Amino acid sequence: MTRTARLSILLAAVLLLGAVGTGSVLYAAHRSGMKDQQQANGPTVRAGTVSLRPTAGRRLLVRNLAWGPHRDEIATVPADDPEGPRTASGVKCLRFHAAAGTGVCLQAVHGALQDTYRAVVLDAHLRERHRFPAAGIPTRARVSPSGRMVAWTVFVSGDSYAGTNFSTRTAVVDTRTWAIDDNLETFHIVKDGRTYRAADTNVWGVTFADDNRFYATLATGGRTYLVRGDVTARTLTTLHRNVECPSLSPDGTRVAYKKRVKGASPDAPWRLYVLNLHTMKETPTAESRDIDDQALWADDDTLVYALPGDYGSDLWTVPADGTGTARRLMTSAVAPAYLG
Amino acid sequence: MYLADSRSTGSRGTEAAVVPDTRPGRRPAAVPPTVLALGAVSLITDVSSEMVAAVLPLYVVTALGLSPLGFGLLDGINNGVGALVRLAGGHLADRGGRRHKVVAGLGYGLSAVCKPLLLLAHTLPVISAVLAVDRTGKGLRTAPRDAMISLSTEPEHRGRAFGVHRAMDTTGALLGPLVAFAVLRATVDGYDAVFAVSGCVAALGVLVLLLFVPRRVTLADADADAERRPERPPALRDSLALLRRPDLRRLTVCATLLGLTTVSDSFLYLLLQREGNLPAHLFPLLPLGTAAVFLLLAVPLGALADRVDRRRLFLAGHGVLLLGYGVVLSPRHGVPAVIAVLVLHGTFYAATDGVLAAATAGTVPARHQGAGQALVGTAQALARFACSLAFGAAWSLWGERTALAVTAAALAVSAVVASFLLRTADEVSA
Numbered sequence: 001m002t003r004t005a006r007l008s009i010l011l012a013a014v015l016l017l018g019a020v021g022t023g024s025v026l027y028a029a030h031r032s033g034m035k036d037q038q039q040a041n042g043p044t045v046r047a048g049t050v051s052l053r054p055t056a057g058r059r060l061l062v063r064n065l066a067w068g069p070h071r072d073e074i075a076t077v078p079a080d081d082p083e084g085p086r087t088a089s090g091v092k093c094l095r096f097h098a099a100a101g102t103g104v105c106l107q108a109v110h111g112a113l114q115d116t117y118r119a120v121v122l123d124a125h126l127r128e129r130h131r132f133p134a135a136g137i138p139t140r141a142r143v144s145p146s147g148r149m150v151a152w153t154v155f156v157s158g159d160s161y162a163g164t165n166f167s168t169r170t171a172v173v174d175t176r177t178w179a180i181d182d183n184l185e186t187f188h189i190v191k192d193g194r195t196y197r198a199a200d201t202n203v204w205g206v207t208f209a210d211d212n213r214f215y216a217t218l219a220t221g222g223r224t225y226l227v228r229g230d231v232t233a234r235t236l237t238t239l240h241r242n243v244e245c246p247s248l249s250p251d252g253t254r255v256a257y258k259k260r261v262k263g264a265s266p267d268a269p270w271r272l273y274v275l276n277l278h279t280m281k282e283t284p285t286a287e288s289r290d291i292d293d294q295a296l297w298a299d300d301d302t303l304v305y306a307l308p309g310d311y312g313s314d315l316w317t318v319p320a321d322g323t324g325t326a327r328r329l330m331t332s333a334v335a336p337a338y339l340g
Numbered sequence: 341m342y343l344a345d346s347r348s349t350g351s352r353g354t355e356a357a358v359v360p361d362t363r364p365g366r367r368p369a370a371v372p373p374t375v376l377a378l379g380a381v382s383l384i385t386d387v388s389s390e391m392v393a394a395v396l397p398l399y400v401v402t403a404l405g406l407s408p409l410g411f412g413l414l415d416g417i418n419n420g421v422g423a424l425v426r427l428a429g430g431h432l433a434d435r436g437g438r439r440h441k442v443v444a445g446l447g448y449g450l451s452a453v454c455k456p457l458l459l460l461a462h463t464l465p466v467i468s469a470v471l472a473v474d475r476t477g478k479g480l481r482t483a484p485r486d487a488m489i490s491l492s493t494e495p496e497h498r499g500r501a502f503g504v505h506r507a508m509d510t511t512g513a514l515l516g517p518l519v520a521f522a523v524l525r526a527t528v529d530g531y532d533a534v535f536a537v538s539g540c541v542a543a544l545g546v547l548v549l550l551l552f553v554p555r556r557v558t559l560a561d562a563d564a565d566a567e568r569r570p571e572r573p574p575a576l577r578d579s580l581a582l583l584r585r586p587d588l589r590r591l592t593v594c595a596t597l598l599g600l601t602t603v604s605d606s607f608l609y610l611l612l613q614r615e616g617n618l619p620a621h622l623f624p625l626l627p628l629g630t631a632a633v634f635l636l637l638a639v640p641l642g643a644l645a646d647r648v649d650r651r652r653l654f655l656a657g658h659g660v661l662l663l664g665y666g667v668v669l670s671p672r673h674g675v676p677a678v679i680a681v682l683v684l685h686g687t688f689y690a691a692t693d694g695v696l697a698a699a700t701a702g703t704v705p706a707r708h709q710g711a712g713q714a715l716v717g718t719a720q721a722l723a724r725f726a727c728s729l730a731f732g733a734a735w736s737l738w739g740e741r742t743a744l745a746v747t748a749a750a751l752a753v754s755a756v757v758a759s760f761l762l763r764t765a766d767e768v769s770a
Contacts, residue, residue: 006551013547017540024537025523028530035528094402108402114521115398116621135620137401155401156623169620182620199735268463292406306405313405334405 038068042311043086043332045070050089052101052124058340062333063096064088065312074105074126079298079338082315082330091126095138098122098337100147102175106138106154119152121175130178135169140245140294141335144208148175149231151206151214168204170216172231184216187229190237196220203227203236205245205294207255215239215246215255226255226275240280244270245294247303249320253277256285256295256303256320264290272305274320287318287326296336306334374492375501377552378485379508384545385448386509389474390516391538392455395524396467399531406464421472422479423718423725430483430714431579440484440491440710441555447481448549450474452542458535483717487709490701492557498701499650502694503642510635514628579711587703588712591651592719594758595696598658599723600730601751603665603744605630607731608685611740615668616678626682633686634693641690642698650699651762657691658755660684665748669741696720 038045043066050061058079064070070088074096077086093105094117103122108115117134119141136156143150153170171182181187184203189196202219206229209215218227218236226243227236244258255277258270268290274283285303295305303320306313311332318326400406433443454474461467486502493501519541520534527533583589603611609626612618645653664684667677697713704712727747734743 001551010547010551013544017544021537021540024533025526025530028527028533032528032530110525114394114517114624133619133621135623137398139401139407155397155407156620197736197739199732199740308405 035067035071036069039066039311042066042068043083043330045075045086045088047090048087050074050076050087050091050126052098052103052122052126052339054340058338060330061096061098061337061339062086062315062330063093063335064332065309065334066332067311074103075333076339077330079340089126091122093335095141095152096335096337097141097143098339099143099145102143102147102150104141104143104150104152106134106141106152108138117154119150119171119173121150121173129175130173132171132173132180132182134171139168140170140205142206142208142294143337144211144214145250146211148211149173149208149214150175151208153204153206168202168219170203170206172206172214174211174231181231181234184229184236187234187236189218189227190235191218191220191225192238207246207248207294209248209252215248217244217246219244224260226257239277240275243275246275247295247297249297249300251300254320256297258291258293259284272303272318274303274322283322285318285320285322285326286324287316289326296338298338304329304336306336371497371501371504372492374553374557375489375505376508377548378489379505381448381545381549381553382485382505382509383512383515384541384548385451386512387516387519388455388538388542388545389451389478390513391520391523391534391541392458394517394520395531395534399534400464400467403529403531404462422475423722425476425479426482426718426721427579427711427714429480430487430710430712430717433484433487433710434579434708440488440557441549441553443710444481444484444488444553445546445549447477447479447484448542448546450477450480452477452539452546455535455539455542459532483710483714486697486701486713486717488553488557489697490709490713491706492554495702496646498698499645499653499695500639500643502698503639503645503690506642506690506694507635507638510631510638514631514635579708579715582704582708582712582715585703588700588715590761591696591700591703592716594651594654594761595716595720596723597754597758598751599720600727601747601754602658602661602724602727603731603747604724604728607728607735608664608668608681611668611744612678612681614740616673616675618675618678626678629679629682630686630689633683634689635686637687637690638694641687642694645691645695645698650695650702654692654695654699655755655759655762657688657695658751658758660691661688662748662751662755664688665744665751669744669748 045064045066045068047070059076060079060082061074061076064073064075064086072092073088074091074093075086075088077084091105093107095106097104101124103126105120105122107118107120109118117136117138119132119134120128121130123129134154136154138152138154140153149172151170151172153168156167156169170184171180172184173180185201198220200220204217206214206216212231214229216227216229218225218238224242224244225238226240226246227238229236242259246255246257248255255275257273257275259273260269261271270291272285272287272291272295274285289307291305293306295303298304301320302317304315304317307316309331313334314331315329315333315336316326317329318324429443429447433440451474454470457470461470489501489505490498523534523537612626613623664681667681696716700712700716701709731743731747734746
């Protein structure tokens with residue numbers, strides 16, 4: 001083949017592949033434009049004032065995923081009418097949680113070269129009180145019942161070629177002093193009664209009992225554990241195996257969590273279980289699908305969690321005692337928190 | 341001159357300097373077009389693969405809503421399979437009258453196909469499987485590509501040729517994430533567009549290989565080599581028998597020894613961040629620092645390797661790495677120390693990565709270039725993987741500082757042993 005022929009082929013290929021690439025970018029950009037248009041059959045979302053203060057009725061706060069101008073904003077609905085009109089706050093978060101007038105919002109900051117992330121602690125009017133840089137992609141967020149302590153987890157990835165090693169980084173902040181423990185892996189670990197140290201530890205999914213004690217997942221050596229944490233003593237103590245993303249019930253007696261079940265397809269290994277902390281008895285919930293979320297207790301008997309949906313994800317609910325069936329609570333929403 | 345060893349069976353060592361591209365009046369310094377073409381292929385392919393690598397965690401967590409922790413499960417298996425695939429790639433490339441281009445093309449093609457497949461993968465096991473195929477492609481193409489670089493370059497300029505190739509490769513790796521984030525910005529989280537563009541870029545890389553890399557890359561001496569013997573494709577036995585060549589064996593042993601004491605990048609960056617009290621959000625910048633230094637120094641150090649003896653520079657590179665360990669262990673913290681370590685780490689790569697390939701080229705005959713490159717490369721990769729496992733265990737047992745101090749001591753010992761081994765080689769081939 002002559003040099004000219006080769007260059008002609010190259011030129012033609014560059015034009016063709018360039019057209020395909022440009023086309024896919026234009027198509028994706030067009031689609032993102034459509035995401036700013038409200039869906040005809042989607043939930044009604046209106047801009048309004050969202051407060052974290054107690055109000056007359058109980059409310060559910062979520063990150064609204066419905067297409068329209070308020071997509072990704074924290075929105076609120078009455079707890080007894082979750083499919084009703086949503087009031088959007090104008091605050092965009094990837095992950096969110098709130099309790100007793102304190103909110104934590106994990107945000108992406110789009111930079112020129114890459115995204116960076118931050119955790120923003122919000123006051124009752126959703127105004128920024130303090131911000132912390134976050135080391136990676138946000139995944140879990142929790143506020144202690146009193147509103148004083150805040151915790152979040154991010155994924156950190158190595159940058160090597162086809163790097164497939166991910167790790168988590170979990171931080172805990174005291175909102176009175178703004179003291180931060182930005183890596184719970186540095187806590188003293190007591191595993192099966194003995195001091196334990198390993199380079200491969202990962203901690204994620206904090207759920208607070210009070211302003212000092214919390215529960216979380218510890219992973220090491222290919223296993224996951226439920227750990228009880230103590231902020232003041234800086235300790236993590238293992239309690240149970242095969243527990244991920246624990247969520248403590250309001251009465252403090254049980255933990256809802258993701259359990260990796262045997263015999264499940266490796267596609268979908270996690271089922272939603274409830275562990276009684278007194279008897280250490282595990283109860284599977286009636287939700288039979290794969291759950292990759294930190295569940296939320298709506299009350300002492302009911303769990304709420306996200307599952308993939310048509311617009312990112314939907315919220316579902318199931319009784320905590322293993323009875324009943326899973327029901328859809330609301331569409332196009334993620335990261336729920338109850339107020340009041 | 342140790343390059344004479346590649347013709348050690350013949351008695352025509354004096355013809356070593358006579359290579360087809362050095363006609364009178366032509367500047368012998370020029371990097372052969374084949375190397376530039378292969379460099380372009382690597383650059384384009386790295387843009388494509390680093391685009392995906394940069395956004396994959398984001399895609400998995402923010403778009404699919406999954407935890408990417410499951411990815412790590414396949415890593416160990418991938419490393420083992422990757423090593424075997426590389427050996428197979430090198431061996432296949434040598435068979436049937438040097439099929440380097442075909443095997444490399446298969447490798448690049450396999451990886452290119454994986455990019456559009458990501459458009460269809462929505463669960464972690466499927467995504468992991470696609471990544472495994474992608475790595476198989478990488479394993480398959482590495483040795484034939486390095487063999488083609490050796491074969492198309494005059495022996496005395498191989499250091500620089502590999503330097504040019506590695507610099508172009510790294511340029512692609514640095515550009516990839518920029519392209520990916522530009523696409524994400526333009527499309528508002530259009531991950532499918534990133535995968536589609538990455539697929540187009542990868543296809544372009546394969547096409548450049550097909551169009552601009554010659555089917556047979558041979559030098560005159562290699563042809564003579566082939567003429568003297570019947571055209572029998574090397575059997576697997578022949579590839580393994582390569583280890584009977586003292587020079588190659590010594591180089592392999594040294595690469596393994598030094599690889600066993602080379603802390604993996606991710607551990608080093610983790611240590612650097614923790615020891616240097618670096619804010620966690622700056623962590624993703626550390627690999628960029630190393631890559632930038634590697635990019636800047638790959639060509640000059642490659643050229644230097646051609647003048648001062650590649651094996652000596654390879655050793656010196658590990659000395660620089662040892663210096664880097666020392667800075668991490670020293671009580672000096674803060675940004676200057678971090679920058680110093682990144683400069684030393686990048687210099688280590690520039691002094692060893694392409695230089696080792698160039699040194700390997702001199703120890704095997706032309707018809708075994710693929711297998712020879714694969715052997716040394718695989719030994720080094722497996723040794724580094726073993727070091728990762730051992731280092732993780734040592735970190736758990738003794739803590740990070742002690743683990744690094746022990747590794748540094750072992751590296752020093754390895755370097756001394758390696759310098760003796762390589763000095764012997766020098767004398768043999770002189």
